[in-house]
Amino acid sequence: MPESCHPLLAPFVPLVAMLGEALGPEYEIILHDLTQEGTKIIASTNERLSGRSKDAPLTEFGRFLMTSPEVDGLDYIANYPAEAQNGRQMRSSVLLIRGEARKLVGLLCINYDTTKAKLLLDAASFLTAVRPLSFKGAQVERFEAPEDEAAFVAEARRRMGCPLEYLASDERRECIKYLDERGFFKLKGSIDYLAKEMGKSRFTLYADLRAVRKRGGAE
Template sequence: MDQVKRKKCHPYLVPIIAIVETLSETLGPDYEVVLHDVSGEEHQIVAMAHGELTGRTEDSPLTDFGEYLLRSEEEYKGVHYIANYPSYASDGRPLRSSVTLLRDGNEKIIGFLCINYDMTRAQILKDLGTELTCVVPLKASQVAEETFVPSSGSLLQKILEETRQQRGGRPLRYTTTREKLEIMSFLKSKGFFRLKGAVEALCKELGKSRYTVYGYLREIRTGDNDNNNEDSSQD
């Protein structure tokens, strides 16, 4: 830490120097920590860490906001700190700043403990995160998203759960024959019957035999063929 000590430092501020050192080591190089002594006519920096973030040195003046706080001391009576307000380095880099108003026994402001966070690297990470997590919805009408599952059995259960949710979460075995045919059509559109073990899983879900399930399949296929024939005759 670039530490600067002055002989005329207000005695109340001496213990704060160790806090500047602690904050510097804890927060890291993206944080500038500065202790100002404003108890006398000549304001001075008592201790500073990572001044390179703002380009300041021990001879740099108090900021315009610091001067404003002194001029408006009565307005800020009872205020002990101001946190996370926006500020800017001399080269325009955005900072997030906080200041603790240090007072003597008479509640007069004698110093400022300032923390200025350079958000440059955080902004880069934020932009990178946005870029890396940007997705474009699939255009396929029947596929809203892609899901990776460890096995065909897992995918079968996922499709069956989606089918149940479409019907209010009701178990599929408690549906009418017409509803079961609608379910068969939906499952066919999802590619359910191309998966290994599909018929067995559906038999268990519907509480029906393989013979009955295959009968449902034949019926919806017959319906599909009839619809195709009607379309052809209209052409």
């Protein structure tokens, strides 16, 4: 806690430390008391990002905020560009803390160092850039993954137009024939999975499958 500051600014002092921990090391938090002679930084965290010290002067933009009537109706300004003396590019926001008659008594500044974010953006742009195939008739290459029970059954449900538990016996065998042709029953546990979907016993489905295959063989 500073030795002295404007009473309205005292509650913001612990907030500076909390924001520094919550937002992380890429955020610089600075609290200015504008009622001190020459202004004064009364709390800060991660100030290494801009290289400022406690006795650093107010920025030119800070002095603009103190004197310009253009900002009289504002309580904050968010996400404007800024640059530190060391060249770091910042995305900055400022809370204008006002007292009686809306007189400006302090500034709570949050400056985000965009260096790492821009590196990630550049990397993402490179890693996601593609060149369309120039070969005549070439299409997007698609990699097929093995289908599981759920995918087969979802397709059968769409094909039959209703939940599989509502199928009549002839519809059920038609569905089983379709699934058998697709290779569904080669999957381990397929009968048990389908039995739950159709609300039938494993023995009923085995009987249906034998009948379907027998009829197919006769054809």
